[in-house]
Amino acid sequence: xxxxxxxxxxxxxxxxxxxxxxxxxxxxxxxxxxxxxxxxxxxxxxxxxxxxxxxxxxxxxxxxxxxxxxxxxxxxxxxxxxxxxxxxxxxxxxxxxxxxxxxxxxxxxxxxxxxxxxxxxxxxxxxxxxxxxxxxxxxxxxxxxxxxxxxxxxxxxxxxxxxxxxxxxxxxxxxxxxxxxxxxxxxxxxxxxxxxxxxxxxxxxxxxxxxxxxxxxxxxxxxxxxxxxxxxxxxxxxxxxxxxxxxxxxxxxxxxxxxxxxxxxxxxxxxxxxxxxxxxxxxxxxxxxxxxxxxxxxxxxxxxxxxxxxxxxxxxxxxxxxxxxxxxxxxxxxxxxxxxxxxxxxxxxxxxxxxxxxxxxxxxxxxxxxxxxxxxxxxxxxxxxxxxxxxxxxxxxxxxxxxxxxxxxxxxxxxxxxxx
Numbered sequence: 001x002x003x004x005x006x007x008x009x010x011x012x013x014x015x016x017x018x019x020x021x022x023x024x025x026x027x028x029x030x031x032x033x034x035x036x037x038x039x040x041x042x043x044x045x046x047x048x049x050x051x052x053x054x055x056x057x058x059x060x061x062x063x064x065x066x067x068x069x070x071x072x073x074x075x076x077x078x079x080x081x082x083x084x085x086x087x088x089x090x091x092x093x094x095x096x097x098x099x100x101x102x103x104x105x106x107x108x109x110x111x112x113x114x115x116x117x118x119x120x121x122x123x124x125x126x127x128x129x130x131x132x133x134x135x136x137x138x139x140x141x142x143x144x145x146x147x148x149x150x151x152x153x154x155x156x157x158x159x160x161x162x163x164x165x166x167x168x169x170x171x172x173x174x175x176x177x178x179x180x181x182x183x184x185x186x187x188x189x190x191x192x193x194x195x196x197x198x199x200x201x202x203x204x205x206x207x208x209x210x211x212x213x214x215x216x217x218x219x220x221x222x223x224x225x226x227x228x229x230x231x232x233x234x235x236x237x238x239x240x241x242x243x244x245x246x247x248x249x250x251x252x253x254x255x256x257x258x259x260x261x262x263x264x265x266x267x268x269x270x271x272x273x274x275x276x277x278x279x280x281x282x283x284x285x286x287x288x289x290x291x292x293x294x295x296x297x298x299x300x301x302x303x304x305x306x307x308x309x310x311x312x313x314x315x316x317x318x319x320x321x322x323x324x325x326x327x328x329x330x331x332x333x334x335x336x337x338x339x340x341x342x343x344x345x346x347x348x349x350x351x352x353x354x355x356x357x358x359x360x361x362x363x364x365x366x367x368x369x370x371x372x373x374x375x376x377x378x379x380x381x382x383x384x385x386x387x388x389x390x391x392x393x394x395x396x397x398x399x400x401x402x403x404x405x406x407x408x409x410x411x412x413x414x415x416x417x418x419x420x
Contacts, residue, residue, distance in 0.1 A: 005106060009098040012105045013085060016122045026149035031121045035154050037111040040128045046264060047139045047155050051147040051184040052163025054306045055197065055256075057282055058249040059163055060140045062257040066276030067138050068092050070268045075131035076140040077152070079120065082284050082411045083418075089127045091134055104129045120144050124151040138264070146173045148186020159263050160187045160214070161256060162205065163197045166305035167334065181205035188214035193263040195223075197256035217259060225255040234258045241270070245278045249285060250309065284410045286313065289417040293393050296401040298410045304334055307341035310404060314345040321398030322347035326388045328409035331360040335368045338405065343372050346402075350388045351381045354408050385412040 006012045048063065050056045057078055067074050073092050081087040086095035104126035108117070117125070124144075131139050143150045147162075165181045173180045181202035188194040194214040196205060201218065209216035217223060223236025232251060234241045236259050247254045254277060261268050281287075284300045301310045314323065325346045329335050351365030362381045369379055382388035385403070395401055403413045 005109060006102070009085065009101055012102055016105070016117075016119050019116070025118050026146065028149060028151070028154055030115050031117065031124065031151045032154050034108065034112045034115055034117060034121075035125060035128065038107065038125065038129055039132060040125075041132045042128065042139055042155060044135050045137050045139055046158045047141065048159045048161065048260060049141045049143065049152060049155060049157035049187045050161045050163065051143040051150075051187050052161070052197070053166040053180070053184075053303065054309070055163035055250060055253045056142045058253040058285060059161060059197070059257050059260075060142055061282040062247060062249060062254050062276065062280045063138075063140055063260060064090075064093055064276075065280035066257065066261065066268060066273050069276040069279075070272035072137040072266075073135075074138050074140060075127070075134070075136040076142075077124065077127035077131075078142045079123065079144050080407050082407060082414055085123075087283075088123055089130055091130070091136070096130055100130055100133075101126060118151075121151045124154075128155065143184075143187065146180075146183040146186070148183050153187055156189050156192075157187050158189075158192055159260055160189065160192065160194045161197070161260055162187070162195070162201070163253065163256060164305060165198050165201055165205065166303065177202045178204045182208060185209060188212055188216075190214060193217065193260075195256060195259050195263075197252055219252065219255060219259075223255065223259040223262075225251055227251060237262050241273070245274055247277045247280055249280055249282060284407065284414070286310075289413060291389050291401070291413065291416055294389075294395045294401055296403055296413065298413045299402070299404045300407050300410045301338070301404045302329065302333055302406050304337035304341055307338040307404070310402075311341050311345045314400075314402070319398070319400040321396055321400070323400045323402065324348045324350060324392060324395065326350040326352060326382075326385060326392075326401070326403040326409070326413075327365055327405045328352045328354045328385055328403075328412075329360045329365065329405040330354065330356075330358045330408070331364065332358055333360075333406075335360060335365060336371060339365075339368045339372045339374075342404075343374065347378065349374060349379045349381075350392070351379065352385050352388050352409075353383055354406060355384065356408050359408065385409055386416060389413070389416060 076090045143152045162184045173183045182204040185205040185208035190213040194216045197219045199220040231243045301307045353362040
């Protein structure tokens with residue numbers, strides 16, 4: 001690498017990618033060492049750390065919308081991004097600008113010495129620096145992978161949330177829910193609220209909360225929700241909220257977000273809660289987009305649990321025609337289980353190759369479809385997301401087009417939608 005530091009964000013991102021050979025290297029020692037050399041100070045606000053297999057982004061988005069509706073300043077850190085790196089670090093819902101990111105990366109590079117950092121660790125440190133330069137009332141920090149050894153866990157959570165525990169990233173987190181639950185519980189802190197949105201968490205998570213002295217609250221036990229047609233209610237901690245507006249994001253995530261609000265230093269007014277629930281939107285989650293002559297729904301479901309939720313969502317919205325699915329996935333995901341979850345609700349499959357590192361080929365997806373018993377006349381593969389979209393431009397208005405399987409798949413669809 002050149003010793004001359006980059007001058008723009010694109011240059012910095014290339015520099016960071018070239019500087020560390022591994023995309024993932026769990027552990028807090030290296031990133032903690034660099035953090036201690038930086039002027040990071042998040043003590044002035046409330047730090048909420050979110051872990052979980054699915055639903056982290058939705059829960060964070062709902063929290064952010066309700067908090068900003070109440071006039072609080074927020075800093076949110078999420079990953080991965082869809083179109084621009086700036087999406088990962090937001091101040092009160094707005095992505096930070098290139099200059100702020102470049103300033104943060106420059107300072108990190110000046111102090112890290114010979115300590116190697118991954119792409120995610122650079123981003124995490126940049127977020128913490130920016131939230132120190134622009135103090136926020138609430139920092140919303142999404143774990144990248146697992147919890148215990150994730151870079152975000154250098155921050156002691158004032159409120160720790162675990163959304164769901166399911167099988168994903170098993171090479172890193174362990175082969176079963178017990179192992180994965182233990183890793184995610186690693187964000188819990190002694191004496192600080194720990195909230196779990198999974199209605200059936202593994203005993204390892206419950207035991208860890210007890211061992212460290214983190215007061216655990218569970219969905220369906222200590223708080224919960226009920227849907228009533230076009231509205232819903234929430235209960236927990238002796239409080240009941242009735243006739244709430246249905247959010248555009250999953251209700252279990254909304255219920256967890258409302259439970260987290262109960263532990264903030266200041267109460268959030270009811271009108272702000274309602275306004276935030278009604279306006280919360282998350283790019284790439286059940287998002288409607290125009291792709292040439294056809295409307296489509298894009299969703300980043302990339303593991304069996306997320307695919308199952310997407311299948312239930314589709315089953316509740318009967319289609320007058322046929323459901324067409326453009327599926328693009330990464331090779332290290334559980335492709336067979338994702339396909340099995342979606343088979344009952346998809347009529348015509350359009351598997352595509354993702355030409356990115358770790359991308360699965362169209363042929364790999366077609367093999368999974370055959371294993372799931374999908375007949376050849378229902379499979380119409382394409383070499384890319386763009387090619388599949390082009391092939392479907394004559395789709396009838398009665399048909400439903402869906403794109404899913406990966407952040408990469410959705411990002412390519414959103415790029416196409418920007419050009420329309």
